[in-house]
Amino acid sequence: MSEHDQHDEAADDAVVDAVLDGGVPDTDPVWGLTVLALGQLRSHAAAPIDQAAADAHVAAAVNAIATAEPPPAAAAVGAPGARRVGKVLALGVVGASLLGGAAAALGGTLSGSTEEHPAVVAEVAVDADAAVAVAVVMAEARAEGAAPGLADGEPPGQAVADGDGPTTGRPDCPDDERGVGVGDENRSTEMATGPCEAPGIAGTPGEPATTAPTPPVSVGPPTSVGPPVSAGPPVSAGPPITVDIPEPVGRPEVDQDDEREEKDKKGDDG
């Protein structure tokens, strides 16, 4: 690296450090203004997630469920921001086991391991977008007592076995006492039983889901919430696409054999 390059690099570092530190470099006024402008950009970008707006979305969704005609699941999905809020809350706030039980009771698909709670939540959010929104709302409503008919109702009493991991146990037990049963290789939705302090009873193999105690919310058929939302295209590091290759302009391609045949024919004629 040349001395000139080293000097330039040091100057760049000084500007960047000044922006990161919130200071002003002791250089010429235009660089000072540059630092201030970029510092303002940094401040603007660092605006926190608007928790009040998120709370408002949840409240709207709770209200939609509490007041709408069936199916309430569809109403919650239609609430502005329900999906986004569902995901954010699922990751940061809502207990995964409660969410999982509620989502399953609402007909959402629950895949992934319940052993790793965030992963379960992630799967619920991706595979059963509608269910997660409702489940989050239910969890919020239960916690806050915000929605009549939801807050005080018996939570969905359905154990969820995902096939290879523990079940979520009894959702009506306190978080720290909730039993954890061991699922089997096949999906089972058998009711978890047993005292809160004890592990839940393992699900039985591969039978169709059994009916759980009726949750306090009337739930529409799963089809009413629309198709499952997919996770989107896989992540890749390649360059952005949108490459439109124009049609070649000019002489159209001619099959050489045809051309040769044409010449031969003319030759024969001539």
Added chain:
Amino acid sequence: MASPRIEHPPERIAAAQRGDARAWRAIYDDLAPAVLGYLRLRGARDPEDLVGEVFLQVAQRIGSFEGSGAGFRSWVFTIAHHRLVDEHRVRERRPLVLVDTPLERPAPDAPDDDALAVVGTEQVLALVAQLTEDQRDVLLLRLVSGLTIEEIAGILGRSVGSTKQLQRRGLNAVRRLLESDDPATDVPR
């Protein structure tokens, strides 16, 4: 001003890998605003929603993460950048809003505080929108996300030297725009 960069200790990352809610909360609280800021300034159509997607992916893949706290931050921003690229691929890209307002410049002897007051946020956004996409990526990851040149080079798949060059050109372009009368003027890049 943005909060200082936090390095998550390995124990916290390990706890998050086990599904510890408090560890997740700490990680989310620290990184989500920075990820949101980066996505917002890079023109994501629904940045809040994309933040959710990013952290879903973080949650799904954290079991496979191995490395330091600094590496974790870089790893999260790699996911954020890739999600952004994917979003741009499937949607028509929405450019940053250009503000057709001449940049108000301070009087030559105005103190710096006054200078800050007259460079509005929208005007700063207009300045950044004039940069090339590569320059914008580097500057935003450097200044908004607080990543090092080496980390940015890894995220963008570039050499460290090339990343430094992009940073220099980006800084110089912003400076030239501030010197010019109109922030929307094309800048030599």
